[in-house]
Amino acid sequence: MSALLSVKGLIAGYGGVPIIENINLDVEDHEISVIIGPNGAGKSTLLKTIFALTARSEGTISFAGKDISGLKTAKLVPLGISMVPQSRNVFPTLTVDENLDVGTYAAPPKDKDAVRENVLSLFPDLRDKLDQAAGELSGGQRQMVAMGRALMSEPKLLLLDEPTAGLSPAYLEVIFDLLLDIRKRGVTILMVEQNAKQALRIADNGHVLVSGKNFISGTGDALLNDDAVRRSFLGGAAA
């Protein structure tokens, strides 16, 4: 079965300096795939390049069998890819409801109310905050609005850049549970995470990036038990 997302030989960077080089990565349908690695390894850049936010110099990206290497971001959303950036990921003066609404503009659904209901069922806490300005919410609630907005376009693939960044440990569990729920609804997930251990626990596959290059890839379990990976990124202790 061919992968939902396939990245081959990807090179990208800023101003002529490559940050990621020769990246190969496949994401299978309905899996949770995690990218981990030290700071500055190029994890965010990889995600942004896949989503055409950063210019690609070489390599190909294909999605659902179609070459999307040259497409602009606005074209990727109707194709079924959505992204939750790490920071500034809600529209602060728009209400929660308006934030969600904006998520449908690039890929208008046939039944917007049904989609909205679907998304709100994932984030019940937001139901009584629909008329509140998103900027007034707590960090955890904002993250939910951000994810909700991305899900409103009914994506097949959801990209997340460090979804747990800046959140309290309690919220970590909530977010990872949410990701499992999202996957249950048929959405494939590719995310960059700093909390490597916990991310790998829910991941089907993991990819370790070091200095902009592929270091090692494998199933979540395999990586959790790999000595080299454990020592460098997982704090050394057994999973």
Add this chain to the structure above:
Amino acid sequence: MIDFINLYLVPGLTIGSIYALGAVGISMIFGILRFAHFAHGDLMTIGGYGVLTAVWFIPVHPLLLLPFGIALAIVSALAVDQFFYKPLRKLPTIYTVIASFGVALIFRSLAQLFWSSGNQVFTSGVRMPVVLFDTFRISELHMQVIVLTLIIAVALHFFLTRSKLGRAMRAVSDEPELAAVAGLDTERVIRWTWVIGASMAATAGVFAGMDTSMHPNLGWNLLLAMFAAAVLGGIGKPMGAIAGGLLIGIAEETATFTWLSDEPLISPSYKSAVAFFIMVALLLFRPQGLFKGRLL
């Protein structure tokens, strides 16, 4: 009291409405394109001249020919964005500000070339004021300006909160990068920002031209007050800009009232300094304005 309303408050609301309509465009452009549009006043002038010309060919009430001025202003705005502002979008925004300073001069020279540099009035002769309740004497034009502006303000509010495009504009104004991530067509939002900004500017220009007369410096002379109004309302907050415009207009006109003695508080020759000092006070103490607009 009656004098205050007739001679100060109502004229203040009138010029305030003109400021309000101009300031909306400035605030939106500052919010979405992130630069101070120095040519906005001259866009008003272009709109005014558009209607003036239409009146020469179709001699009806100028306000009925507003669409002509609006069309001319929209075309002009989209053209300068395409040829002069868009090429500079990737550079620091100060370059676009400088370009807009040049566009202001271009608009003014074109106005002087096509319409001459003198004053031209829409209608000649003295207009009789409307008398209400035997006490209020308000000029018909002033009433039209104030009422029309209020209607436009309400329409704008509904547009921004209820329509897809309005929400998209607010989204781009809030976080342009996130808007791109969400797949919004930013260029389309920018185009509509110019369309709406230019339409309001043209309307303001016609009002101003009808109130005094059309001349090439009409809009440029009002730019400072409109900018102050935009800052007062909060940059990126179009409804705030309307409030700001009305407040500055009222402040300007009532500043010359004989508040304390028989002399006007501020000499009428310094009326235009009022807006400047309000802006200075804002920049010193509350640059985000009344409704907490964007600063950077």
Add this chain to the structure above:
Amino acid sequence: MEMTGLFFYMISVLIAGGIYAVLCLALNVQWGMGGLFNAGIAGFFAVGAYASAIVTTAVSSKHLGGFALPIPFGLVAAMIVAGLTGWVVAKICVRLKSDYLAMASVGIAEILRLVIVNESWLTNGSLGIAGVPRPFGDLVQGREADLVYLAVVWTCVLCVYILCQRLYVSPWGRTLRAIRDNEDSARAAGKDVDWFRLQTFVIGCAIMGLAGGLSAHYFKFLSPSATEPLLVTFLVWVMLMAGGSGNNKGAIVGALAIWFIWSATEIFTSRLPPEWITRSSYIRMLLVGLLLQFVLQKFRSGLVPEKSPKIRSD
């Protein structure tokens, strides 16, 4: 035009060119080195002109005067008054985005114009101040005086140039350019960005005041309507951009180049029938506006591109 007439016309062009060169050098400090957009150049110019005139003229019932100080005092007064005005404007805006400073500079230029026009006790209002003295006024008259003034102006240009060059290569100038190129890094490195910006604006305004003073003593008469302020401000911007912003030589080259072209077109259009003369002045403004757009898009480094000075290995 007969030869001596042409010769003395050239002198007047060079004098004006020199005054514009001083304005360009001033703007280069603010924009080229500091990244600040000053849209109120004409205001600082005017305030310097009036300060110098008031300080050097004899007693008059029409305006403030009677100090009758020597011209150098006038020029210094011009620089101080213009510099102080610049300080007030910058202090208000310096910590905000440069768009605000641009708007405030337009505002202050307008306020200054209002003051000049309305406070007749100070400036004689729209009627202006006459009898502004020339340097060595008792010793030379007429056309020879113009030659002398040419020397005076270009001496000032030279002094300002040397000052600006020194500023450019100094540690102060380097910090300024670092701020201009990447404000966040400079701030992170601990530089007080606002203070630097303030100094830049004030120095630039003071030099603009000097230019105003030079202009007052050349024309011997000044009034608020003598020059169209917006045109002056605008021309100086085009001159600096075309010549090479960030670059003192470029500032002078740009001033002279644009001013020569401007004067040449003026000779040409003055030969046209009257209806065409006013038209052509608008066409000329239109072309200058378009020239600015062209320079901004395609020619940003100007005729004399900026070259970072070699850092002396002290």
